[in-house]
Amino acid sequence: MDTPNRAKALLEVLRQGLERYGQRQTQTMLGDRAAYIGVSDIGRYAECPRAALAGKLLPPETSLERLFTLQRGHWFEEGVGECLAALGLHVLPQLEIRHFHQGASLRAHLDFTLVCEQPRPAVRILEVKSMEQLPAEPYDAHELQISGQIGLLHRLWNKPAFSLRDKDGTLLYENLTFPQLCRERLGLTLPVSACGVSLEGWLLCLSMKEARAFGPYVYEAETLKRVLSTAREFWAILQALRHGKCTLADAQHDQGFHPLCVCCRSNADCPKFPQGDYQPQWQPALTRLEALKQNRSALDTEIREMEAALKLAHSLSGTRDWINAGQHRFRLTTTAGRRSLNRAALFNELTEIFRFEKIEDIDVDALLTRCEREGAASSRLTINPVN
Numbered sequence: 001m002d003t004p005n006r007a008k009a010l011l012e013v014l015r016q017g018l019e020r021y022g023q024r025q026t027q028t029m030l031g032d033r034a035a036y037i038g039v040s041d042i043g044r045y046a047e048c049p050r051a052a053l054a055g056k057l058l059p060p061e062t063s064l065e066r067l068f069t070l071q072r073g074h075w076f077e078e079g080v081g082e083c084l085a086a087l088g089l090h091v092l093p094q095l096e097i098r099h100f101h102q103g104a105s106l107r108a109h110l111d112f113t114l115v116c117e118q119p120r121p122a123v124r125i126l127e128v129k130s131m132e133q134l135p136a137e138p139y140d141a142h143e144l145q146i147s148g149q150i151g152l153l154h155r156l157w158n159k160p161a162f163s164l165r166d167k168d169g170t171l172l173y174e175n176l177t178f179p180q181l182c183r184e185r186l187g188l189t190l191p192v193s194a195c196g197v198s199l200e201g202w203l204l205c206l207s208m209k210e211a212r213a214f215g216p217y218v219y220e221a222e223t224l225k226r227v228l229s230t231a232r233e234f235w236a237i238l239q240a241l242r243h244g245k246c247t248l249a250d251a252q253h254d255q256g257f258h259p260l261c262v263c264c265r266s267n268a269d270c271p272k273f274p275q276g277d278y279q280p281q282w283q284p285a286l287t288r289l290e291a292l293k294q295n296r297s298a299l300d301t302e303i304r305e306m307e308a309a310l311k312l313a314h315s316l317s318g319t320r321d322w323i324n325a326g327q328h329r330f331r332l333t334t335t336a337g338r339r340s341l342n343r344a345a346l347f348n349e350l351t352e353i354f355r356f357e358k359i360e361d362i363d364v365d366a367l368l369t370r371c372e373r374e375g376a377a378s379s380r381l382t383i384n385p386v387n
Contacts, residue, residue: 011064014064015062015063015064015067018064018067018068018071019062019067021071022060022067022070022071023060025074027169028165028168028169029094029109029165029169030109033056034056035105036098036105036106036107037104037105037106037107037231037234037235037238038106038107038108038109039106039107039108039109039145039148039149039152039227040141040145041055041056041234042144042145042148042227042230042231042234043140043141043142043143043144043145043148044141045230045233045234046140046141046144046230047140047141047254047258047260048253048254048258048260048264049234049237049251049252049253050248050251050252050253050254050266050270051253051254051260051264051266052234053234053237053238053241053248053251054248054264054265054266055265056238057238057241057242057248058265058266061265069130072130073128073129073130076128076130076206077111077128080111080112080126080128080204080206081093081112084112084114089114090114090115090116090182090186090188091112091113091114091115092110092112092113092115092164092181092182092185092186093111093112093113093167094109094110094111094164094165095109095110095113095162095163095164095181096108096109096110096162096163096164096165097110097149097152097153097156097161097162098161098163099152099155099156099161101228101231101232102228102232103232103235103236104231104232104234104235104236105235106152106228106231106235108148108149108152110125110127110149110153111125111126111127111128112125112126112128113125113126113153114126115182115186115188115190117188117189117190120198121190121191121196121197121198122197122198122199122200123153123197123198123199123200124200124201124202125146125149125150125153125200125201125202126201126202126204127142127145127146127149127201127202127203127204128204128206129142129203129204129205129206130206130207131205131206131207132207133207134205134206134207134210134211134212135205135212137214138203138205138214142203143203143214143217144223144226144227146201146202146203146215146217147201147217147220147223147224147227148223148224148227149201150199150200150201150217150218150219151219151220151221151223151224151227152224152227153178153194153199154194154199154219154224155224156178157177157178157179157193157194157197158177158178158179158192158193158194159177160175160176160177161175161177162175162176162177162178162180162181163175163176164181164185172185173185178190178194179191179192194219199218199219200215200216200217200218201215201216201217201218202214202215202216202217203215203217237251248266249269249271253270253271253272254272255272262385263385267385267386268386290385310330311332314330314331314332315332343368346368347365347368350368
């Protein structure tokens with residue numbers, strides 16, 4: 001067998017191993033996901049009902065790229081768990097909460113639940129998210145997920161709704177109240193009511209190079225009401241789909257721009273993307289363009305890393321002059337930041353001036369708008385894969 005085919009065969013072995021490992025881990029820790037609605041499913045449903053329903057109905061994706069993405073999240077969780085264990089904290093990993101709401105079977109799996117008894121009873125839920133690039137603000141689906149977890153923990157605190165397994169999936173505790181589980185597992189005594197407990201949730205977003213935390217999220221009755229209402233609606237439509245009473249074509253879909261549309265497995269016939277003209281002659285050009293953009297992204301990353309290394313080398317050299325490397329020379333310099341107009345500050349300044357001058361009927365916001373100039377329109381090419 002020639003080298004390219006042997007390399008391809010090796011990757012196929014890796015793909016099959018990841019697929020089997022993922023299936024075993026899912027069954028071991030999460031059970032049959034088709035039998036219930038997860039809180040993460042509710043977050044997806046709130047963003048795009050059609051995509052969330054398709055995710056429940058379609059078989060799992062088995063491409064090597066997708067399997068790596070999923071496993072990266074599990075590997076990050078294991079790493080965070082080791083960090084928390086090294087600190088000697090009281091942690092409940094993968095705490096499961098079960099709840100039945102108006103016919104809907106609902107489960108929440110909390111990545112890490114940190115418990116403290118003194119000086120004040122406190123519980124912190126930590127939800128770990130693995131990402132290629134960290135967002136400036138958390139995604140709505142993730143916020144709804146962590147808020148739902150907080151809400152269910154608060155609502156079911158003293159109900160026999162909590163279970164815990166070890167890392168091999170062996171059931172350690174089942175159908176206990178949260179205080180009972182903490183006493184049995186951690187040796188801690190918590191109040192019988194969540195009202196006297198400091199209860200917060202945090203999103204921990206991780207990439208291969210950075211980490212960012214969002215929170216705290218606290219119990220809100222209206223948010224929990226929304227979560228439960230969404231779960232009931234999701235479950236009813238899912239059962240209707242399974243019994244042939246409706247199809248995915250009848251499901252609502254996200255209307256605006258959403259970055260996850262490009263990786264949605266059911267976007268091929270999504271009503272959001274009208275079919276339009278079929279012109280297959282452009283497919284090679286689009287494929288080539290996607291490859292070039294990916295190469296550019298990789299090159300941009302490599303350029304940033306190389307520049308950072310050279311900047312550090314110059315700063316550690318102790319000189320402010322050029323460093324001659326033979327065919328090239330380099331120097332670290334500082335340039336002034338780009339000046340821009342702070343519209344909010346100008347608005348406040350003008351408002352104060354007009355108030356002191358007693359000039360009436362002056363619309364400061366309209367004045368600023370009249371002074372704005374809009375640049376020329378530009379065109380943008382949008383490319384989405386058909387999955």
